[in-house]
Amino acid sequence: MTWFEPEGASWTYVDRKLIPARLITFAVPALLMLAATVVPAVIFGGAVWIAPAVVAVGVAWTTWVIVRQVGAHAWAERDDDLLVKRGRMFRRVTVVPYGRMQFVEVEAGPVARALGLARVQLHTASPGTDASISGVPTQEAARLRDRLTARGEATLAGL
């Protein structure tokens, strides 16, 4: 057991379409950076090519990280709480009891919407709770939200 594998939790991994969604968002700054470094390199040549090379390595690395991250992002609904895990290099697991949820938020940006994805975010009374699930298919996101809300109401506790 190298990482947290709780009993009775069946992980639901996020949709692989989150990879293109995040890559498209990342493409804009990446291309701008590349252009900004390639142009002077073409003009001056020589050692100036180091800059675009560094940027290219950075872009490749980030792409790799995005692919790996999406593969590690999952959630699990247990009897009393919701688990969200994310990250491969910096791993995180958040456990949110249903009774502690103040509200559930579903949001989708233009790219995610085009790909039929949404982000489900859980809020508790603590600002430290970072329980968001990116890349949930839109239909599933709505169902998840309703399910979470229902369970939250059933077990709601005061602060």
Next chain:
Amino acid sequence: MVNTAPREWTRMHPVSPFLGAWSVFGAIGAYWFFNNAPEWAGGGGDGWRPAIITLVLIGLVIAVFVVAGAYLSWRMTTYRITDDSVELRKGILFRQSKQARLDRLQAVDVVQPLLARVFGFAAVRIEVAGGEGSTVALEYLRLGDAEALRNEILALAAGIKQARQGTAIPGTMPGTGTMLGSGPSVGAGLAGAGPAGAGFSGGAEASEHGSEHGSDHGAVLRDFIPGADQGVPAIAAAAERDLLVVPPGRLIGSIVLSGPFLWLAAIPLGLLVAVLVLTSEVEHMLFAIIGSSFAGLIPVLFAGAGFVWSRLNTGFGFVAGISADGVRLRHGLLETRRQTVPPGRVQAVQMHQPLLWRRRGWWRLSVNVAGYQESEANVSTLLPVGTQADALAALWLVLPDLGDPDPAGTIARAMTGTGAEGGFTASPRSSRWFDPFQWKHRGVRATDTALLIRQGRWVRELVVVPHERTQSLGLSQGPLQRAAEVATVVVHSTPGPVSPVACHLSRDDAFALLEEQAARAATSRKRQTPEQWLATVVPAVDEVLAGDDVTVAPDGERPAQRGDAPGSGGLTDNQVPDPTQHTPGGER
């Protein structure tokens, strides 16, 4: 006269605009002084005279607008209290309507800024944990009205809960009886007194009876005399017993032994030494350097002075007591504040001991209370400075049941222990790469009702989080932590000065802690919902209050005096509740 909380829409006291806008008048006064001050004091010269007249005129116009605005704002601000909420309507152009639900009540504060205090007024701040701007602040009422309002709010809040439980709480009434009997001098106003639940029915009657009197806003002039008759609240405050008093000497000592103060003191001392020791050339050079960096020093000086002042101002005359309404804290040098935090509203406690306090054995306790959004030193201090016994007593105030057979011993060991001492799960040896100095001092331990997190080699810290107050849990591990096979567990608490984090536990311990803590939090939530706090806490409170020389707080009569003389009726050691004698509350 009998003060009651108004059931009809009522305005604040007519002098409120002046109390609230005093800073504006202060600014105008300062401006006037600046312009009329002689030249050597930095005032304007002769050539400025025509300009000064225009500026004064502009200032007057602004003052007129401010006064008119304040008057309108006062006209438009009304509040009332209902059986299950406090409502506030305000705003001239943009109307705002706020409602604080009493079953969501987190804390009620009676605050007296200096000016309000001089003239016998107070603001009531009702915290309901609804996020930014959810505080319902009633500024300003006569102190007597403010007290009456607070008492009624607390009685109603407890009453609502009691009604929901459907049964009267046994054990409350006998305690009430003895307390009332022991305080005959308090007068008829206490008829509805006692633990909040008991006062509920009496209070409702009294307020109906009192509504025909209304709030007597006519007698403004009399109110300007400090200490004038403030009336007796229809519902008296629940009987209260002071358990902890911070003597001014100890508070000043604790400030002197704090880092910021020592830095502040070190600067002039260093200069003095420099003047005495060094030759004049070096001195000139040194002063040149200091002169050039003076602008940079000023913010540092201000920050240090601000820290010292805030510690002194908020910690002065600190008294912590217990009543059936909850924990009562009162403190303040210029601005006084009387806080009431109902039982079970404290989300997390932190015990903190800087290195320089260790010889004296002093500790400082901070708490997270949902709803408090002001600066932490003002509202989130449970004990500004106290001995270990004081710290234990203060912890007992907010967490009467620690779920441990030997709570005092456990906490005492947790405060000073290292490694696995005291049943703690310590951080493994591999975590020394992250924490070369304090890794031996890190550890966690769960009791039946709370999680203890210990850390710090030089600055000792112990965080206590009740299981049922856990919001959510986090587990994290970076690449280096993975190499060392450690992980960090975070308990998410409501906003406040306390952030419970168990760093660098061994991986398997962290996994186990996360699982167990999630399970424990779930069980605790099911077992103890906040609605039942009366049942679990009141017997314990009664036990304390039923002890010898019970002081029934004559809140309505001369409350200001209590705040002014914290030393009187002060704390003797035998008044500290023995945390080893544990409360029957938790066993229910």
